[in-house]
Amino acid sequence: MNLIDLRSDTVTKPSPGMREAMANAEVGDDVYGEDPTVNSLEARVAQLLGHEAGVFTPTGSLANQLGMRALVNPGQEILADVDAHVLRAELGAAATFSGITSRTWYTKNGIFDPETVLSMMRPNAGPHLVSTAAIAIENTHNFGGGTIQSIDAISALRKETQSVGVSMHLDGARLWNAHVATGVGFAEYGSHFDTVSVCLSKGLGAPIGSVLVSSKERIANARVWRKRYGAGMRQVGILAAAGHYALDHNIDRLVEDHRHTRAMAESIAKVAPEIINLQSVMTNIIVLNMTTHDLDAPTLAAKAREHGVIIGALGPQTVRLITHLDIDDANAKFATDVLTDLLG
Numbered sequence: 262m263n264l265i266d267l268r269s270d271t272v273t274k275p276s277p278g279m280r281e282a283m284a285n286a287e288v289g290d291d292v293y294g295e296d297p298t299v300n301s302l303e304a305r306v307a308q309l310l311g312h313e314a315g316v317f318t319p320t321g322s323l324a325n326q327l328g329m330r331a332l333v334n335p336g337q338e339i340l341a342d343v344d345a346h347v348l349r350a351e352l353g354a355a356a357t358f359s360g361i362t363s364r365t366w367y368t369k370n371g372i373f374d375p376e377t378v379l380s381m382m383r384p385n386a387g388p389h390l391v392s393t394a395a396i397a398i399e400n401t402h403n404f405g406g407g408t409i410q411s412i413d414a415i416s417a418l419r420k421e422t423q424s425v426g427v428s429m430h431l432d433g434a435r436l437w438n439a440h441v442a443t444g445v446g447f448a449e450y451g452s453h454f455d456t457v458s459v460c461l462s463k464g465l466g467a468p469i470g471s472v473l474v475s476s477k478e479r480i481a482n483a484r485v486w487r488k489r490y491g492a493g494m495r496q497v498g499i500l501a502a503a504g505h506y507a508l509d510h511n512i513d514r515l516v517e518d519h520r521h522t523r524a525m526a527e528s529i530a531k532v533a534p535e536i537i538n539l540q541s542v543m544t545n546i547i548v549l550n551m552t553t554h555d556l557d558a559p560t561l562a563a564k565a566r567e568h569g570v571i572i573g574a575l576g577p578q579t580v581r582l583i584t585h586l587d588i589d590d591a592n593a594k595f596a597t598d599v600l601t602d603l604l605g
């Protein structure tokens with residue numbers, strides 16, 4: 262059986278065109294700064310986001326960790342939401358490697374409220390309390406269900422944080438999706454943050470790769486830390502070529518993923534309205550809350566798999582469905598039929 266995999270947008274396989282671009286990439290030793298394809302990708306992403314420089318990393322987690330390290334000294338704190346990938350899914354890396362402490366705020370579906378964040382901020386807290394050095398915002402928000410942070414909320418937060426010297430990091434692993442859904446430009450998003458990470462290996466379909474952008478000075482320093490962490494890479498132009506291909510071909514098509522997700526969400530809401538919040542379905546992710554349903558998340562996942570659809574049980578009562586590049590109209594319809602039959 263041909264399985265339809267909705268666990269993540271990281272499960273895509275490189276397309277023939279992407280593989281060809283990778284095979285033909287010009288390469289060099291990137292630790293010496295001599296890989297032209299990596300260099301051009303870093304410069305391209307930095308320019309896209311309106312920043313001076315970029316550094317290529319194998320993972321989004323590393324790009325986030327290098328970004329946070331650049332903004333927060335050991336013993337200082339970063340503020341983020343309780344479900345932020347940078348804290349919850351990067352396994353305590355900020356504390357482990359950078360001595361960064363954190364405090365978190367609660368959200369509904371990952372969407373932050375500037376007032377809440379500002380009320381937690383304690384910059385320059387003196388000798389008795391931890392000082393807030395930075396705030397991390399995730400856009401779109403993964404565990405929140407692909408939700409989008411409003412540009413007005415971001416700019417309101419930026420205005421206040423800038424005036425007291427608190428920095429802002431954007432975990433933009435899926436910023437592509439936010440851009441396509443809202444029309445807000447990448448540089449407009451980028452202008453409100455000191456460091457921005459973006460992933461090429463999620464909705465854009467590259468097999469690997471993220472880029473952290475910031476000032477020249479911070480990126481030069483991040484390059485040193487990347488090497489120190491053991492992620493100095495050599496002829497990785499073959500990977501950066503996949504990133505260039507992804508930027509050329511796979512941004513605009515994200516509207517397809519959003520269309521599939523919307524249709525799937527609306528069909529699910531018809532048969533089981535209590536498990537889905539349609540308002541929070543904004544991009545390519547659906548989160549189902551199975552608390553009041555007869556099936557729990559692992560049971561639904563097991564049954565869906567028997568019918569050829571793989572879905573993610575994130576916890577006993579939480580299911581996540583993500584559409585992506587390898588899900589076409591027919592796959593989306595098939596998966597929707599399977600899920601609505603099981604849930605109805």
Ligand SMILES: Cc1ncc(COP(=O)(O)O)c(C=O)c1O
Binds near residue numbers: 321401434435
């Ligand atoms: C919002 C967000 N940030 C960062 C990452 C980390 O990416 P990676 O798996 O490449 O470390 C992910 C991965 O799913 C993510 O969803």
